[in-house]
Amino acid sequence: MKSRDDFQKRLGYSFKNEVLLESALTHASAGGEADYQRLEFLGDRVLGLIVAECLYELFPNEPEGGLSKRHTALVRGETLAKAARSIDIGKAMVISDSEESGGGRVNTNILSDIMEAVIGAVYLDGGLDAARKILAPLLADEISALATPPRDPKTTLQEWSQAQGMGLPDYALIARDGPDHAPDFTVTVTINGKTATAKGASKRAAEKAAAQTLIDELGI
Numbered sequence: 001m002k003s004r005d006d007f008q009k010r011l012g013y014s015f016k017n018e019v020l021l022e023s024a025l026t027h028a029s030a031g032g033e034a035d036y037q038r039l040e041f042l043g044d045r046v047l048g049l050i051v052a053e054c055l056y057e058l059f060p061n062e063p064e065g066g067l068s069k070r071h072t073a074l075v076r077g078e079t080l081a082k083a084a085r086s087i088d089i090g091k092a093m094v095i096s097d098s099e100e101s102g103g104g105r106v107n108t109n110i111l112s113d114i115m116e117a118v119i120g121a122v123y124l125d126g127g128l129d130a131a132r133k134i135l136a137p138l139l140a141d142e143i144s145a146l147a148t149p150p151r152d153p154k155t156t157l158q159e160w161s162q163a164q165g166m167g168l169p170d171y172a173l174i175a176r177d178g179p180d181h182a183p184d185f186t187v188t189v190t191i192n193g194k195t196a197t198a199k200g201a202s203k204r205a206a207e208k209a210a211a212q213t214l215i216d217e218l219g220i
Helices: 002-011 018-025 035-056 064-075 077-086 097-101 108-126 129-146 153-163 203-218
Strands: 168-177 184-191 194-200
Touching: 018 035, 035 064, 035 108, 035 129, 064 077, 064 129, 077 108, 077 129, 108 129, 108 194, 129 153, 153 184, 153 203, 168 203, 184 203, 194 203
Parallel strands: none
Antiparallel strands: 168 184, 184 194
16 A cells, blocks of 8 residues: 555655554554554554664663653654654545544644554564664754753752742643543643643643743743
């Protein structure tokens, strides 16, 4: 199928067993037995190992805490979804009409899950070296941007508010939308009358996004 061939070119890997690729790209909403979830489970572990290995080699003097912060930033859903968009995974996915009409092809949660499934499929088809080769260009910009270990925005905001004598930030869940497999959370954070709102694929992700928004607005 031409669309699959085009995707493999964008990915930078040609599958020997294209059934693996088909399974990785087939969302559960499409029905049938072949879907991405088992491959996603495997891909998550493969991704974690490759990123840990890469960081260990790139930052030989970094203590464990700094490596962990970098690792978390590189394997989070938003980073994976960005990588998925760069090779247009959404266009290649097999999803139901209803999921597509609901924005499934651009949904951050779905894109990150499918990206992990593709990593798992590449690992099964070509081994760890093949998985390393596809991930290197996908994460290169993100890795180079981590000149220093990233700070969690919730921690940064809390430390600033306490230093200003304003107490702890107040987080509130405003809404939870979307299906169970692809939820969308809306959260607000408030400090001394200043409020910011953000969305995320999890409550934690939404809180971090809201904290970062308020940090940007306050110029912290």
